[in-house]
Amino acid sequence: AQSVSQHNHHVILSEAASLELGCNYSYGGTVNLFWYVQYPGQHLQLLLKYFSGDPLVKGIKGFEAEFIKSKFSFNLRKPSVQWSDTAEYFCAVNAYGNTGKLIFGQGTTLQVKP
Amino acid sequence: EAGVAQSPRYKIIEKRQSVAFWCNPISGHATLYWYQQILGQGPKLLIQFQNNGVVDDSQLPKDRFSAERLKGVDSTLKIQPAKLEDSAVYLCASSFNPRGLANEKLFFGSGTQLSVL
Numbered sequence: 304a305q306s307v308s309q310h311n312h313h314v315i316l317s318e319a320a321s322l323e324l325g326c327n328y329s330y331g332g333t334v335n336l337f338w339y340v341q342y343p344g345q346h347l348q349l350l351l352k353y354f355s356g357d358p359l360v361k362g363i364k365g366f367e368a369e370f371i372k373s374k375f376s377f378n379l380r381k382p383s384v385q386w387s388d389t390a391e392y393f394c395a396v397n398a399y400g401n402t403g404k405l406i407f408g409q410g411t412t413l414q415v416k417p
Numbered sequence: 418e419a420g421v422a423q424s425p426r427y428k429i430i431e432k433r434q435s436v437a438f439w440c441n442p443i444s445g446h447a448t449l450y451w452y453q454q455i456l457g458q459g460p461k462l463l464i465q466f467q468n469n470g471v472v473d474d475s476q477l478p479k480d481r482f483s484a485e486r487l488k489g490v491d492s493t494l495k496i497q498p499a500k501l502e503d504s505a506v507y508l509c510a511s512s513f514n515p516r517g518l519a520n521e522k523l524f525f526g527s528g529t530q531l532s533v534l
Contacts (some may be wrong), residue, residue, distance in 0.1 A: 339525075346420070347460075347508070347525040381478070393459050403448055403514055403521050404473055405461030 305330045307396050309341040309408035316384055318417050324379040326394035336377040337405065338368055347393070353377065364388070386417045402404050419443065422524035423509050429532045432436065435497035438529045442490070442511030448472075449486055450523065451494050452508040467514075496531075504533045510523055 310325035329332065338350040351362025358370040368379045377394060391412050395405040430436050442449050452460035453528040463482065467475040469489040477484070481500070495499055496503055506528040507515040511523040 346527045349522050352522065403512055404462055404465060405522065409457065409459045
């Protein structure tokens with residue numbers, strides 16, 4: 304069965320620090336990969352996605368993620384975080400051919416100190 | 418555009434009672450999902466509809482949970498009877514996805530927070 308593992312449950316950073324959130328998945332076939340974000344009091348929304356092509360994908364608000372197939376990883380990065388990036392971040396995967404069903408990781412709570 | 422609407426926002430019930438949640442997806446979205454998010458975990462798919470047909474309900478506890486999407490638009494999720502472990506946020510999501518593709522972006526509602534006492 305597909306599964307998604309996020310390495311950190313809670314991350315605390317100061318503004319301007321660099322961010323990397325780890326995500327690994329278990330599935331041997333072709334996958335589509337996503338990062339969703341939930342800001343305090345808001346609903347889940349898409350941050351970025353990878354389907355094919357360039358393994359380095361860029362999303363909203365300066366976030367990017369790199370798909371490394373050999374490591375089954377899709378880590379999220381941002382060079383310089385802002386206080387407004389405080390949120391919960393979810394990595395998700397669906398297997399090619401599945402009808403949009405997403406398997407989510409357990410989430411990482413990011414707290415950015417001003 | 419209007420987002421995915423869910424109600425109620427919060428619900429508190431006692432165990433063994435029944436409860437229902439409602440979801441109205443974004444207009445024109447063919448696919449509708451119900452996810453359960455227990456505190457400290459990521460969302461878990463309960464059921465997926467493509468128009469008014471069920472695509473995947475493999476993780477729906479069918480002895481107590483039921484869901485319907487009669488006209489291919491809005492949907493209700495029911496729990497009867499509720500157990501303590503059903504305490505969670507129930508999220509509804511939709512996507513345009515007319516052909517059931519795997520790479521469609523999901524739009525989520527704000528969820529219904531259920532507390533079972």
